[in-house]
Amino acid sequence: MNPKVSIVMLCWNRKDDVRESLSRIRDIEYRDYELLVVDNGSTDGTQEMVEADFPEAKLIRMSHNVGIEAYNVGFEKALGEYLVIIDDDSFPASRAISRMVEKFERDPKLGVVAFDVRNFFHYDDIKNLEEKTEDSNRSADSDKYVMSYNGAGVGIRRELFRQVGYYPEEFFLYNNELDSAFRIWDAGYKIEFYADIVAYHKYSPKNRASWxxxxxxxxxxxxxxxxxxxxxxxxxxxxxxxxxxxxxxxxxxxxxxxxxxxxxxxxxxxxxxxxxxxxxxxxxxxxxxxxxxxxxxx
Known part of the structure; x- marks a missing residue:
């Protein structure tokens, strides 16, 4: 029996991006997964769209935007042995989760599988490359690299994450991955990056940065x-x-x-x-x- 995987998405007022990401998730070949969508108090109809168009998703409604703390609500409700964390504008490639599970099952000290998070706007080119790396097992050597990960596409052992503490709610936004990476390494587990485990993320052509x-x-x-x-x-x-x-x-x-x-x-x-x-x-x-x-x- 395959271990259960929980995909946890956090969203806030990006209805169209959420719709596209959830549609792509339906193409995932790994079948034993659950999908949790934590909505941070969207006012653009995101919640209604998820309920109407994606009944397979477990929608968790936050009363207002609490930032990354809302992820923790999803993590705590997740039932899977492994968590897959994504943004509201990212999604795993069709084979990503099955490959991720293989890495975890092979190495009990592997705490985090860092996906190769690619630009969605180059989707076709990247998908062709992904097909060519199907049998790849390339990772950064953890004896030489102590790395963090990209929260737009990553797999984590759920019990490990619970043990070291989920995302730092006091941060609200940003640097939460680094904070958890420190604690995961300190607990004696590894974070490894694999080029053949791909996620797609909508890196905006325009700079979204504000204050x-x-x-x-x-x-x-x-x-x-x-x-x-x-x-x-x-x-x-x-x-x-x-x-x-x-x-x-x-x-x-x-x-x-x-x-x-x-x-x-x-x-x-x-x-x-x-x-x-x-x-x-x-x-x-x-x-x-x-x-x-x-x-x-x-």
Whole structure:
């Protein structure tokens, strides 16, 4: 008997994208899965569309937008041995889940299967490439790479995720994958990327970034460090982050970085009881792209 897989999607006011993603999920060849759609209080008819057009989906209605915390509601209600996490504009390729299950079943210390998340707008070219890599077993060597994952397409052992704690609800948006990656590695499990396990994501041709992206990436960078880094590295990196905030403020002529920094300190109490420093080698080897968080207005 195949292990059950729970696909968890979080959506908010993107009805057309949700419809397309759910339609594509019907093409998945792996049959023993459930589909959970967590709606973050959409007002564009998303909930009604899911109920009418996709009765196979379990719709979970949030009363308002609580950010990534809503994912955790879906994770807790999931029944599968493995979780597949997607966005409202992403979906796994037809063979992705069966391949993912094979990797998990072969290696009990494999905690996360990071999908190769590709641009949906190149769907036909990528699908042809995927066909050619059907028998591939390519992964990044976990003895050399300590990696995170892309939350638009990833598989996680449900009990492991529950054990280390789901997404950090205090983050609201962004950097949640990095936070969980620290805890998964620290628990003694691996995160591996496989080129033959594909998900498609609608990377917008236009920059969707508003104040929200630089604000939450920056604020959450401080919290990520304070929650997970050993004290010495945390102090050093905090100083580096503060410097970057001031530099980016003058360079890009915006106060969003300073606001994010001040809010990180002002609301530090939300981290109460959540700090657990990981092993130093994880901090040394898990790449956290701090420089990228300060480039939104260049």
């Amino acid at each position: 929200r992206a630089p604000y939450f990436y920056t604020r959450n960078a401080f919290w990520l460090v304070w929650k997970n880094y050993p004290i010495g590295e945390a102090l050093t990196t905090t100083g580096q982050l503060m410097y970057r905030c001031f530099y980016a403020t003058f360079e890009q002529r915006t106060n969003v970085y300073l606001k994010a920094m001040f809010d990180a300190f002002r609301k530090i109490n939300v981290l109460s009881g959540k700090r657990k420093a990981v092993q130093p080698y994880i901090v040394e080897n898990l790449r956290v792209p701090l420089d990228v968080f300060f480039t939104f207005y260049r």
